[in-house]
Amino acid sequence: MLSARLTRQLVRFNGRVVLQQSRNYADAAPASQLLLTFASPNQAFYSKQNVKQVDVPSFSGNFGILPSHVPTIAVIKPGIVTVYEEDGTTSKYFASSGNISVNADSTVQILAEEACPLDQLDAQAAREGLEKANQQVTSASSDEAKAEAQAAAECYEEIIKATN
Amino acid sequence: MATLKDVALRLRSVKNIQKITKSMKMVSAAKFARAERDLKSARSYGEGAAALYKSMELDSEEKKPNHMMIALCSDRGLCGAVHSSICRTIKADLAEAPESNTKLILVGDKARAQLQRLHRSRFLLVFTDYGRKPPQFIEAAHIAREILNNDFQFETADLLYNKFRSVISYETIKEPLRSVDVIANSEKILSYDDVDHEVVRSYQEFALANSIYAAMKDGAASEQSARMTAMDNASKNAGEMIDSLTLTYNRTRQAVITRELIEIISGAAALE
Numbered sequence: 001m002l003s004a005r006l007t008r009q010l011v012r013f014n015g016r017v018v019l020q021q022s023r024n025y026a027d028a029a030p031a032s033q034l035l036l037t038f039a040s041p042n043q044a045f046y047s048k049q050n051v052k053q054v055d056v057p058s059f060s061g062n063f064g065i066l067p068s069h070v071p072t073i074a075v076i077k078p079g080i081v082t083v084y085e086e087d088g089t090t091s092k093y094f095a096s097s098g099n100i101s102v103n104a105d106s107t108v109q110i111l112a113e114e115a116c117p118l119d120q121l122d123a124q125a126a127r128e129g130l131e132k133a134n135q136q137v138t139s140a141s142s143d144e145a146k147a148e149a150q151a152a153a154e155c156y157e158e159i160i161k162a163t164n
Numbered sequence: 165m166a167t168l169k170d171v172a173l174r175l176r177s178v179k180n181i182q183k184i185t186k187s188m189k190m191v192s193a194a195k196f197a198r199a200e201r202d203l204k205s206a207r208s209y210g211e212g213a214a215a216l217y218k219s220m221e222l223d224s225e226e227k228k229p230n231h232m233m234i235a236l237c238s239d240r241g242l243c244g245a246v247h248s249s250i251c252r253t254i255k256a257d258l259a260e261a262p263e264s265n266t267k268l269i270l271v272g273d274k275a276r277a278q279l280q281r282l283h284r285s286r287f288l289l290v291f292t293d294y295g296r297k298p299p300q301f302i303e304a305a306h307i308a309r310e311i312l313n314n315d316f317q318f319e320t321a322d323l324l325y326n327k328f329r330s331v332i333s334y335e336t337i338k339e340p341l342r343s344v345d346v347i348a349n350s351e352k353i354l355s356y357d358d359v360d361h362e363v364v365r366s367y368q369e370f371a372l373a374n375s376i377y378a379a380m381k382d383g384a385a386s387e388q389s390a391r392m393t394a395m396d397n398a399s400k401n402a403g404e405m406i407d408s409l410t411l412t413y414n415r416t417r418q419a420v421i422t423r424e425l426i427e428i429i430s431g432a433a434a435l436e
Contacts, residue, residue, distance in 0.1 A: 039209045111370070
């Protein structure tokens with residue numbers, strides 16, 4: 001068991017070394033585009049559009065994605081997704097939860113459970129929601145309901161932070 | 165020979181049916197317009213998970229023993245072969261391997277009605293009361309949650325739905341889904357940075373809901389477009405029937421008048 005894990009890590013380590021070796025300036029130049037797909041169930045904000053950079057909040061930390069980013073998958077934490085567009089403007093969106101996948105061909109999929117442009121958020125409503133969620137945390141009978149209420153409270157907190 | 169009254173009754177009922185099919189066509193045309201608008205954003209939603217599977221090269225066709233098939237139909241009929249083409253695909257697949265441990269997850273009454281005679285023992289979950297309104301993400305999330313909470317641990321799964329191509333055509337698609345273990349044990353995952361099992365699990369659970377949601381939207385658009393075509397055909401056929409019945413009605417009416425005239429004239433002649 002232990003040896004199996006060790007080999008796996010070794011392969012993984014080797015895999016990274018190979019990847020790092022292949023990422024030099026000459027190779028990065030032709031792949032200098034980042035194709036972003038960013039959608040919520042009701043609306044697609046970007047559909048395979050070329051952008052400069054995307055900053056995303058994830059449970060393993062916030063990170064920025066540039067062209068030729070190492071492939072990864074991550075889970076969105078409530079927070080602000082910032083898109084730096086080709087013409088230099090930045091657009092900010094709030095995302096509640098969802099998935100991020102960065103593929104080897106420099107395509108990025110950000111699929112949020114709920115997302116909206118930052119200026120559509122209502123801080124007042126979020127504060128009310130936070131109060132309600134906090135009440136539910138204290139009054140929750142089961143662990144599951146408690147976790148759900150905590151997740152909701154966390155999301156509201158981030159909305160309030162984002163609107164300030 | 166039908167009497168004049170019989171023909172008139174029949175003509176009236178066919179006219180009523182044509183009114184109904186015509187208005188059903190209008191309703192589904194309106195619903196279709198909305199479904200097609202929604203489809204655009206939902207498509208990019210569904211492509212996310214598919215892109216990952218593709219770049220991980222998980223396209224293997226082989227089926228594991230614990231296979232699962234998810235059929236996305238709806239409660240409502242009168243829409244051509246939309247539901248039966250899905251059920252036919254399932255039946256064909258099951259007929260190939262009758263001994264396999266394949267389980268079925270059915271969404272919509274129509275799928276259940278078509279499959280329950282032959283494959284009742286394979287039913288794992290059946291969702292009804294679906295298809296009246298445009299699909300919502302919460303419905304997809306509910307189905308995904310029920311699948312994940314079920315005792316049956318699937319290794320491979322197929323999602324069957326109708327992919328919308330144009331107003332007059334759709335394609336029945338079998339989209340493969342992967343379980344957490346299959347993703348976590350794939351060779352390509354090693355080239356992905358900073359991925360632990362918990363991330364893969366959350367990712368896969370959400371991706372399942374995503375795929376179901378996108379498939380639901382595609383299925384809804386195909387269903388409405390198929391219903392539109394079916395109702396258009398029905399109205400046309402009713403129109404043909406009305407034409408021929410009107411002809412018969414007029415002929416019969418003319419015959420009745422002629423007969424009455426003959427009776428009156430010959431009666432008068434007999435009295436002279």
